[in-house]
Amino acid sequence: MRNILAIAQRELNAYFASPIAYVLIGFFALLFGYFFYVPLAFFEQQSMQAGMNPSQPMNINQMIVGPTLMNTTVIMLLVFPLITMRTYSEEKRSGTIELLLTSPITDLEIILGKFLGSMLLYMAMLAITLIHIGVLFIYGEPEWKPIVTGYLGLLMMGGCFLSLGLFISSLTRNQIVAAMATFGVFLLLWIINWISTFVGPTTQAVLAHLSITEHFDDFAKGIIDTKHVIYYLSFMAFGLFLTMKSVDSERWRG
Amino acid sequence: MIEVQHLSKRYGPVTAVDDVSFRAESGEILGFLGPNGAGKTTTMRIITGYMPATEGKATVAGFDVFDQPIEAKRRTGYLPETPPLYPDMTVREYLTFVAKIKGVRKDVKGRVDAVMKRTWVADMGSRHCGKLSKGYKQRVGLAQALIHNPEVLVLDEPTAGLDPKQIIETRQLIRELAGTHTIVLSTHILPEVAQTCQKVVIINKGKIVAIDTPDALTERLHGAVTMYLQAQGPADDVQRALQSVAGVARVHLAEKRDEIGVFEVDSEHGVDVRRELAGAVVRGGWGLLELRPVRVSLEDIFLSLTTEEVEAEEPAAVAEAEGVAGA
Numbered sequence: 001m002r003n004i005l006a007i008a009q010r011e012l013n014a015y016f017a018s019p020i021a022y023v024l025i026g027f028f029a030l031l032f033g034y035f036f037y038v039p040l041a042f043f044e045q046q047s048m049q050a051g052m053n054p055s056q057p058m059n060i061n062q063m064i065v066g067p068t069l070m071n072t073t074v075i076m077l078l079v080f081p082l083i084t085m086r087t088y089s090e091e092k093r094s095g096t097i098e099l100l101l102t103s104p105i106t107d108l109e110i111i112l113g114k115f116l117g118s119m120l121l122y123m124a125m126l127a128i129t130l131i132h133i134g135v136l137f138i139y140g141e142p143e144w145k146p147i148v149t150g151y152l153g154l155l156m157m158g159g160c161f162l163s164l165g166l167f168i169s170s171l172t173r174n175q176i177v178a179a180m181a182t183f184g185v186f187l188l189l190w191i192i193n194w195i196s197t198f199v200g201p202t203t204q205a206v207l208a209h210l211s212i213t214e215h216f217d218d219f220a221k222g223i224i225d226t227k228h229v230i231y232y233l234s235f236m237a238f239g240l241f242l243t244m245k246s247v248d249s250e251r252w253r254g
Numbered sequence: 255m256i257e258v259q260h261l262s263k264r265y266g267p268v269t270a271v272d273d274v275s276f277r278a279e280s281g282e283i284l285g286f287l288g289p290n291g292a293g294k295t296t297t298m299r300i301i302t303g304y305m306p307a308t309e310g311k312a313t314v315a316g317f318d319v320f321d322q323p324i325e326a327k328r329r330t331g332y333l334p335e336t337p338p339l340y341p342d343m344t345v346r347e348y349l350t351f352v353a354k355i356k357g358v359r360k361d362v363k364g365r366v367d368a369v370m371k372r373t374w375v376a377d378m379g380s381r382h383c384g385k386l387s388k389g390y391k392q393r394v395g396l397a398q399a400l401i402h403n404p405e406v407l408v409l410d411e412p413t414a415g416l417d418p419k420q421i422i423e424t425r426q427l428i429r430e431l432a433g434t435h436t437i438v439l440s441t442h443i444l445p446e447v448a449q450t451c452q453k454v455v456i457i458n459k460g461k462i463v464a465i466d467t468p469d470a471l472t473e474r475l476h477g478a479v480t481m482y483l484q485a486q487g488p489a490d491d492v493q494r495a496l497q498s499v500a501g502v503a504r505v506h507l508a509e510k511r512d513e514i515g516v517f518e519v520d521s522e523h524g525v526d527v528r529r530e531l532a533g534a535v536v537r538g539g540w541g542l543l544e545l546r547p548v549r550v551s552l553e554d555i556f557l558s559l560t561t562e563e564v565e566a567e568e569p570a571a572v573a574e575a576e577g578v579a580g581a
Contacts, residue, residue: 002354003354003355006351006354006355007355009351010340010343010351013342013343013347014340014342014343017342017343018342094336094338094339094340094341095334095335095336095338096338096339096340097338098299098304098332098334098338099332099334099338099352099398100355101303101304102302102303102304102327102330102332103327103352103355103356104323104324104325104327104328104355104356104357105324105355106324251304251305251306252305252306253265
């Protein structure tokens with residue numbers, strides 16, 4: 001555990017010692033702010049009209065928080081390849097991987113440390129968005145439970161992306177290659193169910209299960225379904241497992 | 255203690271290390287010598303547990319590096335060819351991090367301070383690793399290898415990139431560490447081996463070509479001492495006269511210009527024929543211009559062991575190189 005924390009701390013230091021962390025967090029916050037403002041402005045306009053002509057009750061969670069969190073996943077798609085691209089590639093290129101692999105720590109500890117480090121950076125990014133949610137609580141009365149599940153979903157989905165990005169980074173010493181490949185795979189997982197209208201019902205069901213966004217919908221609505229939790233957790237475990245195999249095979253190939 | 259038994263490493267059809275066996279006793283410095291691409295780094299990477307061997311066994315401080323990698327790594331300090339530094343960390347941050355992952359639990363700060371002092375980087379603590387000069391990078395690399403006070407040190411070209419003063423300091427440090435640590439170092443600087451190591455392993459194309467003490471290796475090639483002789487007179491006659499001297503194994507006319515002949519005379523083992531050679535030249539009425547033993551250096555051993563075919567012309571070139579090196 002101590003080793004995992006040491007690696008995670010070094011990962012975080014590396015993000016914050018360079019402009020990477022600040023640029024990522026900064027633009028994430030900017031885009032999130034915009035994604036937050038659009039439904040907020042719409043909600044404001046709607047509530048003015050509703051005040052004059054009351055029809056049905058309006059829901060902050062459904063109209064603001066839900067869409068904002070859904071849109072946030074788009075930022076993740078673009079930003080996450082940049083978080084994970086250097087994790088292994090950089091170590092391979094600079095030779096520091098030799099230090100890690102000859103230290104009395106296991107490959108799993110290194111991988112978990114790196115995963116934890118990138119997760120913590122992601123959490124720092126998400127923490128900033130809590131300011132916006134706080135604003136909603138000051139001026140309105142949103143339900144807190146769907147917000148918590150929404151953030152839980154974001155965290156789990158992020159974990160999937162990060163574990164996959166870690167794996168792809170372990171395959172190459174070139175950061176650009178790692179970033180582009182990661183983005184490609186992310187996007188593919190994102191849109192994999194677009195073809196569901198053209199395929200048979202079985203394939204359709206399989207594709208729906210594979211689609212990484214499909215599983216997020218329920219979280220955004222405030223539902224924690226074990227089906228989705230298991231999907232995300234097994235996705236993460238699989239990504240980390242692949243990373244381990246990749247590092248191990250790299251050792252044998254030299 | 256480091257023991258390597260029948261180690262082989264193959265990358266597909268390429269054999270990088272081929273059936274290598276050697277042993278470094280506790281407190282000993284073992285020099286690993288060989289041309290680039292001979293398999294030095296591969297062997298060291300196997301000993302340090304960076305990569306597994308295709309065949310064979312390596313033991314560090316009694317622990318097999320494949321079966322008990324964590325125990326073996328805990329007792330090994332490794333300085334790779336390029337010091338494994340994180341450019342965005344300061345020297346102190348870096349060494350603290352390494353101390354943690356190497357398993358230093360108590361008094362990390364004290365340990366970092368001690369090692370920084372030992373490797374002369376105490377005043378560089380707050381400098382970023384990426385901003386250091388090559389010499390300092392190498393020293394921080396050495397500090398990193400020492401941080402958990404390992405029984406075994408594996409140093410891949412520890413003096414590469416240092417200036418002459420730093421080289422002397424580093425060799426001194428390595429010698430000081432020897433008593434309490436077992437050290438394997440690789441180099442292609444030959445005097446370094448002669449000055450620091452108790453045992454030399456010469457490796458070429460993945461195979462060990464010689465294991466011995468530096469002195470014994472020199473001695474071994476000294477078996478036939480070569481004399482360099484310059485005489486003025488008809489070359490054929492001189493050669494015949496030299497050949498007839500008792501104890502001379504072979505006379506080779508290396509060069510002939512005008513009346514002057516340059517000879518290389520190999521004597522039999524342990525026989526000093528200088529007096530007799532001089533006598534033979536003088537008796538013949540020729541002029542003896544120069545007579546000196548060609549001292550065999552580690553360079554010659556190295557070349558003769560690692561060069562495929564030593565041509566007849568080679569010794570002359572070596573003798574010249576020797577002259578330059580001596581000057």
